[in-house]
Amino acid sequence: MKRVLVFGGDTGVVATRVANALTELEWAHPLFADTRRPAMLNAHVEHVPFIITSPQAMMDAMRDVDAVISCVENNPDLIRQSATALFNAAQRFPEKRVVLFSSMAVYGGQEGVLDESAALNAVDDYAAARIDAESMAANSNTVCLRGGVEYGPGSARWSGLIARLLMSKRLGDLGAAGDGYCNLLFMDDLVDAMIKSLQLTGMQHQVFNLCSSERITWNEYLIRYGVALGAVPVKRISRRCLKFETRLAIPLKIAELILGQSNAARLHVPAAISPAMIRTFNQRILMNTSKAEHLLGMKWTPLQTGLQTAAEWVRDAV
């Protein structure tokens, strides 16, 4: 039985899903590290209460496991601090496999078809934190998984938020503003890649791009997801409207922060469409995933299945 330490901090959505998935496997015993036990965590997952940014706590925990999966998601400070603690401990246990969840954000504003050898380029603090974490992992037995746009159940941003915006007709067919490629990664495929990374042997420090091989633009994603959600007819969003949205983004973000203490009040604040999100919709970047397909044996969930599943998750949540 392989003891696998999983942590994610903050929302911990990916970490929870990985830990739950590991309970289904005969060979794995998942331990979930966080100060609190998430409500969605499977009862069979052992909860290990500790602060993931603490070097000593991480060292102690790592001593007691065979492998670690780091799924820290959005917070740049947490990404850096947890990576510092993790790879400090990993130096003491070089034989133990680490799986580090990273992001396509490390490629910055580059365009074209990019494989794992492409230059890294931080355009914001989040990307810089991802690059920092990957560089800390450089000399260890770590598999870095550069995820695309994660969607599906649990994806608050690319399934949940997008659904709200589609249903309120603030997003839709974006015309020329939506010609960027949407490197979609279904949540279950990410979980699968993490588990496969644990199982494969002889893989000293490897990096994999992860996203579906079905190459679609953001317009196609938004239209097809809108149809799957029943947010029809999907609206054509004019350049004028998108420009207005970017101007609205900062006031909405401020309102969200002010009302942040009250979940009930926050629900009534329309979600912001940030300029960064609009830039993403137009970025012509395509991740080459052939390495993940060949070495990890990745098989991607068909897009239509993923969209239907995401739409059902949103409907259930509503």
Place this chain on the structure above:
Amino acid sequence: MQIDLRNMPATQDWKTDVCIIGAGAAGITLALELMDSGLDVLVLESGGMKAEPATQALYAGTVSDEHLHSPPDKYRQRRLGGSTTIWGGRCMPFDEIDFESRSYVAHSGWPMALQELQPFYARANQLCEAGEYAYTIEQAFNRPMRPMIAEFHSNHFTTNTLERFSCPTDFAARYGHLLRAAKNVRLVLHANVTRIQLNGDGLQVESITASTLPEHGNKTLVVKARHFVLATGGIEVARMLLANRDVHAGGIGNHHDVVGRYYMCHLAGTVGTLTFRRSLSQVWHGYDVSDDGVYCRRRLALRPDVQRAQGIGNFIARLHHPRITLPEHRNAVLSLLYLAKPLIPYEYGKRLYGEEGTPLLTWLKHLRNVLAGPFDAAGFAWHMLRDRKLAERKFPSIIIKPKAPLFSLDFHAEQEPNPASRITLGNERDALGIPRVNVDWRYTSGDVSTVSRAIALLAGDIEQSGAGTFDYDPASLEFEMTRYGAYGGHHIGTARMGIDERSSVVNADCRVHGVNNLYISSAAVFPTSSQANPTLTIVALALRMAAHLRNKT
């Protein structure tokens, strides 16, 4: 990369893999599909980012019968995006029968079947932003839809086929940013092709020469390429082939005097008074919006087996608002349009009112209609402002629900290929010294027969099904189908596709017979015109050509 030839040195010599002449629907599609192909692509566009009178004037020419055809510089745009900057956006694929050689349609038959083009239509639909490739009501909607005409059953017509509407997409505004960002594409503006230079034996294009207008210094670009694609409209294709006579005396690809002949548009008009016995709620002549947000409209389409049995061409019709001039429609909006006649420009007024006078009694009846429905008129104005003027996906046309179940019939029919209908070079020359065109558009008795027999069948079906009556004057049909002349903007057949070079200009790959590296991507290559508007098929053929060029190189 985008370059303006006006800002370049006086003379330039460039080499490329594929040189595309014209950046309209076909040229932009080709360039888009050759992005990331590994091929170096050069696109030469005569115009700039906006309409420019001096460039547009290069399209001017003469017309043999001004009643039958609009001036050659109308309905065509010589600028980046070409005529997609002004098109209406109606999309539909050709029908299977359109590709067949039909004994009753002279000179019909394509050297390919619909199946060969079918794989490209879905992507063409996407590029035209016409949504999913679904052209029947059953394919496009997974919910029950109201019938076009309740309990109307016809042995001759179907009511379930659709036309789908593009935004309408201006290909320059929509896709220009992609071409400008593409590493392998150079887009050159203000580059007017003045010469296509063949080699000595005439089997190969050696180079083409492009130039700015004299007012911009006649700056010149000579391009050598492995492949050249003429991607201009149907009239300009003929002009360019005919005007280059230094190696082939009759013009390029014109050994058998075919270039410029078989010129087709479509036959279109609005006829009769269709009175339904049922209430208005039983008739639906408006747009349905598909889940992906596209306006779709049903039409009455003449079945292929009926076309064969009757020996007539392809034909469709739509329910149209009643003739504006008839106050019996009791519609405030139509009556308002009638009363506004003095304020409406002649070109539009001619289509709306014909050339009828304005009797006082009729005028008063229209005034009564307006006074009876002031809110209808205001609502219509708001709808047009919100859903057409301000919307990026525009409401496609004026749809007015009459107060009474009274309509007219708007038809769009195939014109048969006719060698006597042709584009030739005139005596005048444009600012660059290229001969201007003369348009001699003609129709045949077969064309009149297509329209008259199809309408007679439809009138009979309406009567027999008990749906209502269709009153029209059979004797005036020929006048009605030519009332406004050839349908504007559909310029088809002047460099037709075929196997035999004695009766065609390009082969099934759209390569000019006898010239190894010159292709044509345009409605000019259509051997027949179908009932369908040409843009979707132009784009589909451009996609097919892009695949061919990728494979070839």
